[in-house]
Amino acid sequence: MTEDDHEGVRDLLAAWAFGTLAPEERQTVADHLAGCASCAAEAERLRETVRLLDGPAGNGADGQPDAAPTADLYAESAQDLSGVLSAALRARPALPRVAGHAVPYAAAVAGLKALLPEAEGRWPTPVVHDWDVHATLAHLLAADEPLAGRLGIGPRVPGTPVEDEDEDEGEGDVEAGGEADWVGAWNRRTAEVIAHEHGRTPAETVADWSAQAAALLAAPEAHDPELAARATTLMGVRLPVAEHFLVRAFETWIHTDDIGRALGLAVPPPPADHLGQLVRLAVRILGLALGPTAPPVLFAVTGGEQWVLGSEDEPVAAELTLDPVDFCLLVGGRYAPEEVPRGTTGDEAAVRNVLERAASLSWL
Template sequence: MTMDGHVHPGEEIPAASDPVTRLRLDVIAEACGGPPPGALSRLLTAARAARRPAVTQGFAAPYAGRVAAMDALLASASPADWSQTIVEGWTLQQLVAHLAATDSLVAAQIGVPVAGPPLAANEVLSRTADMIAFVGDLSPERTRADWRAQADAICERAASMEPTATIEPGGIGFPVSDHLLARMLETWIHTDDAATVIGLPRPRPIAPHIHSTADFCARLLPWTMLFAGADGGGRAVRLTLTGPGGGTWHVPLDVSRTAVPDDGSPVDAEITCDVVAFCFLLGGRGAPATFPAEVTGDAGLARDVLAAAPAMSGP
């Protein structure tokens, strides 16, 4: 990178552990691919102005990094952007309210004050409806500030918790570390949703954060099969995820067992696909029937695994 901030094709981008700095560097690098006119300067200005995440190390770091990325995008949003429909019929402001609503279920479970109205139920859809109604009288900037403050508080509280402590936001009991990876994935996906509509570059998380999220998604596969009503039947698959942050896992399709980094154990099928596409598939983005994956072994089982993958995703 030159002193004037320009990046030349093929030039190495220095590493950065701070997600906001890395966001800025990634956006500069992706400028070589030609973002929409004006988008680069808007997001760079926002990335420089955005607050640092509350936690940049430990199990909350992937979530903190995506919060920082979403905050940078929101800082660059114009008044017209805030009223654009992004996804699920929600405007950008309502989408942020949805993120705050789902985050608030985690906040309540770990003893952090919740944003918005008092929590009436430990359930995503009703909480989202309550939060969207609440922000109807607020400015977009207030909605953004409340969401960000709650996210920072979650990260700060998580820093003092054991990652294996079980919490049940939405009635689903998993370790707090896994729930924060779930929050990372949803924040990542909705940041991508918003960036696509608004027309901003979409830099990826750093590779270690992608890997942590991919590991979580691999470990979810037995549960998605169960939620979809598919029969894993004591079988197993080998999952190879390609690209930065990827890896290979041995995945027993039985919720009583846990996916682990591949140890060479026998499997019934092997699935190879892009790591980001796989994470987004688990998050409800992508069509399982046409999902691009290489399959060997029991093709029917592999299709069942991919078809069930989005079963636990929400709006």
Template sequence: MKGPDEFDDRGRPGGPGERPRIPSPRAAAEDHGPLPNPPAPANSPEDRGPEPPAASATRPVPASPATPAPPHHVLKSLLGAWALAACSAEETAAVEAHLTDCASCADEALRLRDAVGLLHPADSLDLDPLLRSRVLEGCLGRRPARIPVPEWATPYDAEAAKLDALLRDMGEAEWRAPVRLRWFQGERPVERETTVAGVIGHLMTVDGLVATTLGLADPLGRTVPGALGPTTRTEKYWQAVGAEPSRLATHGPWRDQSHALIRTVSFAGDSAGELSVPYGAFRLPLCDSFLDRAFECWVHAGDIADAVDYPYQPPAAGHLHQLVDLAARLLPVALAERRRAGLAAPPRSLVEAGAPGRTLHLEVEGNGGGHWYIALDSPAALGSPDRTVAHIALDSAEFCQLAAGHVAPEEAVAGQHGERDAIRDVLSATASLSRL
């Protein structure tokens, strides 16, 4: 058995089978002076000692052979793709490294890069969806016609061109889309449903009244009496072509007829405006008839645009003023006809020849607006501002919708004051201007 001196300083026995003993306490470090600075952390890079090399590091690693650069002709063939930024990362690096050493390829790359800049402008190449409408509006509003068109025929010329542009954009299926036509008859609104092709046939048939006055062919043929009104002529046309006329039977003939009308009155001159056009129960001078046809062309084009969900713009301000002026000039006659039918109040006073009688001040605001003085007591008299007994203020679009029969007289948004009977009668007379 070993003695105490035969154990090492960790208390381990000196030989096998010996029991370890607990070593005696050691002296504290503070008993021998100040404490030394603490050692740096083991993971500190500056204080960590050199690590022994790994076993694998002791074996030499063979160097990987460098990838050879592609030959000159391959790199030159990639210049076009590099200029278009179509190369892979490896190809881009190889080409750019080659350009630093090859002057001829560097010059070629510079020329290709400049050419790519011309092929790719900064602005988007997508066309503005409103570009066609703006170009068409500019052409219709600014380009002078080759043949001088009379001023009273220019609204019809412009509206027919706009409607033709709408019809050209429509597909074959859209020509069968249902269209609801609305107007006022007496005191009640009337509706009639047809198709887009049926609307164009209606326009062509009523335009035939103007065509026969100018000596052109009637779309209904020679067997139809010329004294028939617009509604009767339209019904006969729809009966002749069936319930759903086709695009070929309406678009081309209507367009050719409108061109012929404009061409004929352009060569005839302003004197042709005095010709009388029969509308069945009434007649209009040719100049007013062209304005009437422009108004109906615009109104029914709006009906078609609503049916096929297509944006449609009102006439230009100057043309719209002519259309509003026609409606205002027709109001005294329309008011007198309603009195004869018992639908309007009788005149308040007898009007002598040339005397103005009572007057209503019609104020139309917005594009194409103006001021009109409507004679209330006689269709032959002229309205006078001094005899004004009532005043109506309407927006130009609202007034045209009322004259087209699309708005009821009692629903018209109007600033009004004065005699209530006169205001009601004039609004109802405006709605009575509408027809099929």
């Protein structure tokens, strides 16, 4: 066996663990594992990673693990668990089991599922606000409720979920929520859910959060872009259902990162294509929040797109560049406007206006 043969099989191991190899490749891997102890050990570790992400998986008659139901959505979320895993699966085209607009949420859910076993015995660890790990997960259980309810999925916690009046407006309309009535209702509901879940075991909270997330991903709107194009108002913001799935992905990742930091574990950012979807949504809402009279600022994300925010009738007053992850953390309320790393030229007041407005959109 040459070194090239050895490395070639190692590149196949992640797809082997997820059950996505072609028959001839499965046989190649099986033959190699029979005589290579190091690759056999790596294969077993990757199989355990799959088990962690998606529960116990059985083996087929040839010893190849059965394909995990949503494994193709999980690969990028697992990159902190295995470099080989993410590299190999990135090299193979994914076949998502949900439509593109729901893939970032599915991946974010998978990432949190992969992290939660690390909280065993550490659930009271402080995370953000006055929440511990248990309360942070309970918050996500509450935060997913409005979209679940709009899609006909009943609440898993007793009480009164937050509901918005859903006016009949055109598809794609966006309204920044401001200090609407939903804020008080939302604060009461999230406190209610956290109090309820603190009376239960963390395992019970995990089970209910996982079941609700699975129900969202099983909803017709997660699979049919035409159904998901319908606009609906949730948490004071009117967006197509497809973009409400992106909001759920955004918040799930933010709180996964919160929990990881609290536990001393690095959580990877969303994959580049998912991150791009989140950035574009946040930029669109930021532009509407700034309005058409704000001093125009040319805003760009490092290595990506750029937009003019503010007035279209005046010359650009300043330029602002942010790393896409830092921009998302700013919008998610994890950076103060004056602390976020940035590149700027031009009118500092115009830049400050954009940064402060972005930080105010912490509903995301």
